[in-house]
Amino acid sequence: MSLLEVRSVSKHFRGLRAVNNASFRIAEGEINALIGPNGAGKTTIFNMIAGVYAPDAGEILFAGRPIHGLRPDQVCAAGIGRTFQIVKPFAGLSVLDNVMVGALLRSRNAADARRLARGIVDRLGLGPKRELPASSLTLPDRKRLEVARALATRPKLLLLDEVMAGLRPTECDQMVALFRELNRADGTTILLIEHVMRAVMALARHIGVLHHGEVIARGTPEQVVRDPAVLECYLGEETEV
Amino acid sequence: MNRRSIALAVLGAILIALPFMVGNYALSVATLILYFAYTGQAWNVMMGFAGQLSLGHALYVGVGAYAAGALFFYYGIGPWAGLWLAIALCVALGLVIGFLAFRFGISGVYFALLTIAFAEFTRIGFDHFGWTGGPGGMFLRVAQRDTWDLANFRGPPLMYYYAMLALTAGAFALCAWLLRSRAGYYWQAIREDEEAARALGINAFRWKLLAVAISAAMTAVAGVFFAFYYNNLFPEQIFHISRSIEIILGPVIGGVGTLFGPLLGAAVLTLLSDGITEALAAFGLDIPGVKQVFYGLVLLGVVMFLPHGIWPAIARRLRL
Numbered sequence: 143m144s145l146l147e148v149r150s151v152s153k154h155f156r157g158l159r160a161v162n163n164a165s166f167r168i169a170e171g172e173i174n175a176l177i178g179p180n181g182a183g184k185t186t187i188f189n190m191i192a193g194v195y196a197p198d199a200g201e202i203l204f205a206g207r208p209i210h211g212l213r214p215d216q217v218c219a220a221g222i223g224r225t226f227q228i229v230k231p232f233a234g235l236s237v238l239d240n241v242m243v244g245a246l247l248r249s250r251n252a253a254d255a256r257r258l259a260r261g262i263v264d265r266l267g268l269g270p271k272r273e274l275p276a277s278s279l280t281l282p283d284r285k286r287l288e289v290a291r292a293l294a295t296r297p298k299l300l301l302l303d304e305v306m307a308g309l310r311p312t313e314c315d316q317m318v319a320l321f322r323e324l325n326r327a328d329g330t331t332i333l334l335i336e337h338v339m340r341a342v343m344a345l346a347r348h349i350g351v352l353h354h355g356e357v358i359a360r361g362t363p364e365q366v367v368r369d370p371a372v373l374e375c376y377l378g379e380e381t382e383v
Numbered sequence: 384m385n386r387r388s389i390a391l392a393v394l395g396a397i398l399i400a401l402p403f404m405v406g407n408y409a410l411s412v413a414t415l416i417l418y419f420a421y422t423g424q425a426w427n428v429m430m431g432f433a434g435q436l437s438l439g440h441a442l443y444v445g446v447g448a449y450a451a452g453a454l455f456f457y458y459g460i461g462p463w464a465g466l467w468l469a470i471a472l473c474v475a476l477g478l479v480i481g482f483l484a485f486r487f488g489i490s491g492v493y494f495a496l497l498t499i500a501f502a503e504f505t506r507i508g509f510d511h512f513g514w515t516g517g518p519g520g521m522f523l524r525v526a527q528r529d530t531w532d533l534a535n536f537r538g539p540p541l542m543y544y545y546a547m548l549a550l551t552a553g554a555f556a557l558c559a560w561l562l563r564s565r566a567g568y569y570w571q572a573i574r575e576d577e578e579a580a581r582a583l584g585i586n587a588f589r590w591k592l593l594a595v596a597i598s599a600a601m602t603a604v605a606g607v608f609f610a611f612y613y614n615n616l617f618p619e620q621i622f623h624i625s626r627s628i629e630i631i632l633g634p635v636i637g638g639v640g641t642l643f644g645p646l647l648g649a650a651v652l653t654l655l656s657d658g659i660t661e662a663l664a665a666f667g668l669d670i671p672g673v674k675q676v677f678y679g680l681v682l683l684g685v686v687m688f689l690p691h692g693i694w695p696a697i698a699r700r701l702r703l
Contacts, residue, residue, distance in 0.1 A: 194578075213581070214582050215582075215587070226582070232571065234574075235571055235575060239568065242568055243569065243571075243572040244583045246568055247584040292582075295583055
């Protein structure tokens with residue numbers, strides 16, 4: 143059964159067609175990726191799923207129920223956690239308090255939320271820094287904090303918007319291992335937008351390729367990287383020299 | 384016990400014992416300090432915790448004061464009943480302002496302008512409202528002040544001092560509790576980044592309204608105190624924007640968003656104002672406006688050198 147189903151969704155910003163008639167589905171328990179060149183409409187699709195924008199046309203179903211038109215907080219409460227490509231830490235709060243804000247969603251009180259947040263902070267390797275203000279973190283740590291905060295809301299579906307960008311290869315591999323573990327142990331379904339192909343190839347069961355707001359290819363990683371349409375959109379058409 | 388609780392206990396003991404150590408004048412200054420500490424604490428819930436800048440808190444002081452004052456003036460109903468009317472009216476007003484602003488995405492400076500607008504047109508409204516005396520004001524009957532008449536909140540300065548002390552302590556405890564509760568975390572998240580807060584399942588609209596309602600209710604209580612302490616109410620004075628600014632100076636100088644900031648700021652500013660007056664008198668300087676210049680210079684210095692307020696700097700130094 144598909145956990146998330148995006149059906150013929152479109153979004154225009156004035157003259158710009160950011161997303162045009164895009165459809166895809168994600169089966170429960172899978173890790174899928176959405177790739178494509180800059181400006182292809184990936185983040186716009188994320189924002190529509192997360193309730194930041196309502197689609198101009200089409201529908202989005204989560205666990206069989208329509209969620210397009212819900213507010214971001216309602217989407218989160220329904221079980222979708224998201225990170226932001228341009229990180230948005232609560233700069234004045236400590237690392238632990240940042241994660242606690244997320245953990246409060248499904249906790250009865252602050253003490254429960256703190257316990258949950260501690261576990262997640264440790265899992266993301268931020269344990270030694272948990273009392274530091276979020277403003278003092280380096281970019282890779284801020285990316286981890288984004289993930290930690292989203293995880294604290296205990297999502298069924300996790301939307302990751304370029305969380306590997308700026309990480310060193312070893313850090314990237316740690317992150318990949320973490321998402322595998324999350325997916326295996328907690329059954330969390332994951333949809334990632336990613337430019338770092340090392341991570342995409344290691345994680346994704348299925349990949350959708352977006353170009354100019356349209357889904358131009360989908361399939362397993364092996365299929366997608368050999369698809370001529372995909373090569374063309376990344377590398378340009380072959381020309382006679 | 385940690386250092387912070389010890390400091391708090393010492394401060395509390397000093398404040399309780401204060402009336403037995405100083406005279407009536409100093410007691411009235413102390414009452415004023417507590418009044419500003421209390422209203423500053425109330426304003427801090429909105430701005431310091433939830434990040435919503437109100438520049439019109441005089442609205443809640445004024446409406447609270449007039450509500451309880453009018454009930455007493457016309458029907459002889461004491462402040463303990465009037466209090467609830469004051470709170471209800473102010474919460475309703477706050478919710479209207481909050482609803483208009485948050486529903487239609489008015490934020491930041493524009494939200495602040497909206498709060499000023501509400502305070503201003505309420506002031507003008509009361510100027511033309513004959514029932515409460517219009518611009519001529521409303522005067523509550525001043526009874527003899529030797530005995531404590533708690534039912535009608537009439538008594539010697541000592542009674543008002545302790546009432547204000549109890550209110551300030553209560554507000555401090557309430558805010559300390561709020562900060563450690565779900566509301567406190569959600570407000571701070573909204574203050575730091577509303578979009579991120581919403582993505583974590585926080586209904587920002589609802590929690591911001593709650594902050595406004597609590598802040599308005601607390602300020603309404605200060606208004607009731609004001610009415611029965613000063614006994615005369617004029618729209619021009621009570622709703623004036625300078626009253627709103629007065630309320631926010633304490634927490635801004637003391638430290639926005641901190642628990643001790645409003646207390647410390649109110650003490651520093653009131654003592655500073657009094658100190659300058661006395662120093663000028665001692666030097667025989669009697670030029671109009673000199674006091675304001677010195678006062679302004681000190682505020683300027685604090686904002687320049689301690690942009691986060693005095694309290695955070697002291698707390699770091701004393702490891703509190």
